[in-house]
Amino acid sequence: MLMLKPPITRLGGKSRLRKQIIEMIPEHTCYVELFFGAGWVYFGKEKSKVEVINDIxxxxxxxxxxxxxxxxxxxxxxxxxxxxxxxxxxxxxxxxxxxxxxxxxxxxxxxxxxxxxxxxxxxxxxxxxxxxxxxxxxxxxxxxxxxxxxxYVENLSFEKIIEKYDRDYTFFFCDPPYFETAGYGFEFGEKEHLLLRDKLKNIKGKFLLTINDHEKTRGWYKDFNFRNVEVGYSVSNGNSGRRKYKELIITNY
Ligand SMILES: C[S@@+](CC[C@H](N)C(=O)[O-])C[C@H]1O[C@@H](n2cnc3c(N)ncnc32)[C@H](O)[C@@H]1O
The missing domain is CATH 1.10.1020.10 (Adenine-specific Methyltransferase, Domain 2)
Incomplete structure (x- = not known):
């Protein structure tokens, strides 16, 4: 399958994890990406019947x-x-x-x-x-x-998109800003993370969420399924800036 490359780079882009994420996508009719960024997963996967991309x-x-x-x-x-x-x-x-x-x-x-x-x-x-x-x-x-x-291209905060598109045949891919790391100029602290967790807890559809491995993030999602992954992100040019990060892939299916 031809995997398109996004037209932009974005902090936290899922270039290295996208194959694994795509393999885990369950059957669905409506695909929703709540935190689009550069959209690595969207551009890499097969088309779904209906697709929604959103970023604030x-x-x-x-x-x-x-x-x-x-x-x-x-x-x-x-x-x-x-x-x-x-x-x-x-x-x-x-x-x-x-x-x-x-x-x-x-x-x-x-x-x-x-x-x-x-x-x-x-x-x-x-x-x-x-x-x-x-x-x-x-x-x-x-x-x-x-x-x-x-x-459908949307430009709202994630909670409004969940409300609009949640059906039993909807799949949400959620890649929010990492907890306690540099942001994108939009506030995304514990309050926003908990709102996301509470919204996801009550959906009819399915979700897959990626988040940095942290005592708190583990705690918030303890009722769901976990997969641990390690990713090397290059922060600067050359290898000196390359570090390994622990990340969690969390699903409700
Ligand atoms: C980790 S990045 C997503 C990276 C993306 N998965 C990729 O592969 O490039 C997180 C994105 O969430 C967006 N964002 C921040 N707060 C948001 C909110 N409340 N609702 C929707 N999007 C938000 C940021 O603008 C940023 O593009």
Whole structure:
């Protein structure tokens, strides 16, 4: 099966775990991804009958919307783009409200792809790596656009999506921000994690959740099924930043 690569990088992206997660997806009609990010699992799995992708980040969802509707225009705008510190700063300092949605999408793609660790705040450069190629691609958006065809794109907080889409034939893939690690600019502490747990506890459908292995996360989900996994994430270029993390895959089936 052809596994698509997401068009962006994202902190905590599930590139290394996605095969294992995909193998564990149960039978379902409606596939819902509550915390989309770069969408590694969505882009890697087979299409479901109905699909929903959601993230609270407005700029991220706008990028996918624009890829869906205006892919050629995004490619046209990127055609003469190159990786430069001044351009990076210029994009960073734009007032979003004054930009068109297409321009906002290009800005987001530029900042994410040309920044250190995909965080969008510091210009990313290297001495043994070339600039990230995402802003130079041609015709990659076509596949992505095609993939988005039978998908509802949402931009709400996870609890509202659970309420709207929960059926006995719904499957939720949940990859929330890790507990007690750097965030995405949206608060996700114990309160949000417990709200997620309480919502998931009472659903009619099925869920699979990935979370960092922590005394508290184990405790919250003690009534469900666990699988322990170890993942090596590279934090910086080269191997010096590579560390192993313990992660849990939790399901209610
Ligand atoms: C760990 S990342 C998901 C990574 C993704 N699975 C991938 O493969 O790239 C978590 C995502 O949750 C989003 N997020 C944070 N708070 C949220 C909320 N309350 N509701 C929905 N999404 C939220 C963040 O914007 C971020 O993109």
């Amino acid at each position: 980040d407005k700029e991220l969802i706008n990028l996918f919307r624009m890829m869906k509707y205006h892919a050629p225009e995004i490619e046209r705008m990127l055609e003469y783009e190159f990786s430069g510190r001044d351009i990076f700063e210029e994009y960073k300092n734009y007032t979003i409200d004054y930009l068109t949605e297409i321009h906002r999408a290009v800005r987001f793609l530029y900042l994410i792809s040309q920044s250190f660790a995909g965080k969008g705040n510091h210009y990313g450069y290297g001495t043994n790596t070339r600039p990230c190629p995402q802003i130079f691609y041609k015709n990659v958006l076509g596949d992505i656009k095609e993939r988005l065809r039978n998908t």
